[in-house]
Amino acid sequence: MKKKVKITSIEVANLAGVSQSTVSRAFTTESPVAKKTREKVISIAKRIGYQPNAMARSLITRKSNMVGIVISNVTSNPFYPEVLDLLSRKFQENGQKVMLFVVHRDQSLDDILPQLLEYQVDGILITAVTLSSAMAFECERWGTPVTLFNRYVPGSNASWFCCDNIAGGRTVGQLFIDSELKRPAYIAGSENTSTSIDREKGFMEIMNENGIKTLREVGNYNYNDAYAAAIQLVDRPNPVDSIFCSNDIMAFGALDAIRSGMDLKVPEDVSIIGFDDIPMASWPSFNLTTVRQPVRRMVDASVEDLISRIKTPEKPPNQKVIMGEMIVRGSSRIPSEVSMS
Amino acid sequence: MKKKVKITSIEVANLAGVSQSTVSRAFTTESPVAKKTREKVISIAKRIGYQPNAMARSLITRKSNMVGIVISNVTSNPFYPEVLDLLSRKFQENGQKVMLFVVHRDQSLDDILPQLLEYQVDGILITAVTLSSAMAFECERWGTPVTLFNRYVPGSNASWFCCDNIAGGRTVGQLFIDSELKRPAYIAGSENTSTSIDREKGFMEIMNENGIKTLREVGNYNYNDAYAAAIQLVDRPNPVDSIFCSNDIMAFGALDAIRSGMDLKVPEDVSIIGFDDIPMASWPSFNLTTVRQPVRRMVDASVEDLISRIKTPEKPPNQKVIMGEMIVRGSSRIPSEVSMS
């Protein structure tokens, strides 16, 4: 339909009566060009619809101004769309384009990272996905900085920023104990994720310290599995009186299971606490007590880290744990005055 | 920390004792290379960690194998993360990388499209964002095909694929009428979106045909505004008995407003119907009657259209409307036998 002729800087140069170099310089802010010349070039460029070719530029500057974002669980947990939104916005503000990969369970990072490296991304941000140390090494060899969001890799020199999941788990446990709940349970997310493992660890620590036996089910970070798990925990001889779910979505599943499925009351019969504090948690239907992840700060820290390591490759990686905040709403019993020491 | 030396095809060539051309050909499936040579090259490449530079390749082939996805509402409506997930997966399956832009209300497409064109994307897919005809023209001039998902631009020659929003609105209206509801209302999304306008149009058509007066509020496609709007509609002398919300998230807001806010019953006092059928709609807490958008088919159609127009630029654009499906659940009164003709 249309002439597929790409307009190059040379044509602009010819029309403006200058050299190609000058056109190039006109489009680079710091380059030395007479103000008048630049204006002429820019105006002609606009008229004929010229735009610099980022590929050619990247080839020579060795900077693509692209970062790779690898993410998963975008549909199963509303927390991650929010993360993606914030990440993407922040990268844009810093002049970085985003190459996105949404990973599914049937895919491995090992197939995705090479594609990112092939496109010369300046850095890679990985969230909700576990990075193998082999791949971490591959990126290191390639000289591309990697930052993990809410995951970590022990051996590597990737940066990472996590919510303090262990502390979060402890806080929840402590709240249950202060509320004199005696039969707690934990519904795990996906078994091999550090987030679920750490939240469980903190929670169980507190329970062990207080000599309280704790049940455990697996909800795979999704609503339906958590719904079923909650039924298991309650529909038994010695039902639990409190459930800590490793994320909010599962907490909703548990809530619905307890209320609609079992026809019990929350928090009178069962206290339920989640993790994330996604926007829905504050909706009247759920009114969920939960641990708020400091998304903004985690995003800011991650992006700033990655960008600074792109600018200064010799910088060492950063690793930081950021505290969450307990948000008490109506789905959990409140500690009575008496029981508070 | 690391030597930032990029490994090029020339080094592989030297080590393998072949020319750079041969290395290049070894990495291109259809190129004529002796099987043995290719194996040697590949193995050496793997050993020293060589990967072709996609930028350089794109420069010469004039194909970036990247498409741009422009999206918004990623956090406010769970429908769009799902769309993004499916789109991204489908593009990946077709060997296209995705450059992502998440647009916010304070941003204009006019700033974003040039960035995509600068990076030589082979095509652009826009969803949840309105494209100005000026920008449509700009892409056309550049020779880059554009496909719209759930939006359309009257004048342009962009492709678009929409759910049949008018028909969806009519179906909802008809259901209310069959259920003998007499005081219906519509809660609009964002005023200037074609989706909200069309759903309203279909709904109002039916109401007008039946001579039923219909109230109207605006919910801006978000939970809180719809919550407030629903209160308005019910907390008044002559309260409504049925509400059609332009998407599911607003329907949840309306539900919570009616039940928690006003302490009324759904569907006994008020019937509520949404649009989208996001996964949450089937949760027991909501159990929402809604119009399911045929996401899969819309995604498949959009991606296939864009890819085919990338391969064959002279192909004319496609425009198609795809029917949704009414999913009846518990939030709406069911037509009695008697009232069915």
Place this chain on the structure above:
DNA sequence: TTTACCATTGCATAGGTATGCAGAATTATT
């Protein structure tokens, strides 16, 4: 054995921009 033919390979160049260096044009200095 000679000729024809096919499968591989290398050479040379193109794709569009950025940048060091040197020359040209302009301004400041005396």
Place this chain on the structure above:
DNA sequence: AATAATTCTGCATACCTATGCAATGGTAAA
């Protein structure tokens, strides 16, 4: 007005890979 100091500009080249064309080698046909 002449010279020195700046500011601009153009030339030539590099970035890395893909590909048309010609040359090479080898094999099959005669």
